[in-house]
Amino acid sequence: MKDLALVVVDMLYDFIDGSMACQEADKALRNSLKYIEEETSLTDPDDSGIRSIFPILFVRDSHPANHCSFHEQGGPWPPHCVQDTHGADIHETLAPYAAEDLCFYKGQNPALEQYSGFEGLNPAGQSLSEVLHLMEVKNVLVCGIATEYCVRNTAEDLLKDGFHVYVLKDCLAYVDAEGHTTALAEMEQEGIRLI
Ligand SMILES: [Zn+2]
Structure with a gap:
């Protein structure tokens, strides 16, 4: 596949083993890393910097402590991914692949x-x-957490913006198993491909 990029959604500690730990997060993390490592192994082994053959972009939940989505403010979620806390950090296994401008x-x-x-x-x-668009990407792979919320919304916006969207179905974690299955079926109907 040419003109390719990978978008990693919310692979952050609070969604993996923190206040909003999601189901199958370990598997999603392991499989995402495996996928990325397979791609990076195709680059020059003498090259000291970690680099994949396609750009990897990271979406990061990043809230102020008084965010409206938290229970205390009447929102649906426990506090999570508060700015400058460990919970908001990208998991250490993926962090080496995250460039700040991406x-x-x-x-x-x-x-x-x-x-x-x-x-x-x-x-x-x-x-x-x-x-x-600046990178002239046409095809976007998506993995991450959580299928029903941030992965789905990101994938749908990518599709609406004209990209071919491929969700890596073994690289997802979710809040609710049924919600995950339904979301995948609906995304597929909309034209998002599951690979
Ligand atoms: Zn959030």
């Missing part, structure tokens, strides 16, 4: 819930859509 932070406004990576911005103020 990290897109969402949920930074205390008053806004943002499930889609399209609503996030990198430190330079660019959106995921903007950067993917």
Whole structure:
């Protein structure tokens, strides 16, 4: 597949083993890493820097402590991914692949819930859509957490923006098993491919 990029959604400690630990998070993490390592192993072994043959972009939930999605503010979730806490960090196994300019932070406004990576911005103020178009990407692979929320919203926004979207179905974790299955079936009907 040419013109390819991988979008990794919310592979952050709070969603893996923290306040919002999701089902199958370990498997999602392990399989994502395996997938990325297989690709990076195709690059020059003498090259000291870690580099994959396609860009890897990271979507990161990043909330102020008083975010509207938290229970204390009447929201649906326990506090999670609070800025500058361990829970908001990318898992250490994936962190070496994360370039800061390819990290897109969402949920930074205390008053806004943002499930889609399209609503996030990198430190330079660019959106995921903007950067993917600048890279002339056509095909986007998506993995991460959680299937029913941030993965789904990100994948749907990618599709609406004209990308071919492929969700790596063995590289997902979820809040609810039934919700995960339903979300996958609906995404497939919309034209998102599961691989
Ligand atoms: Zn959140």
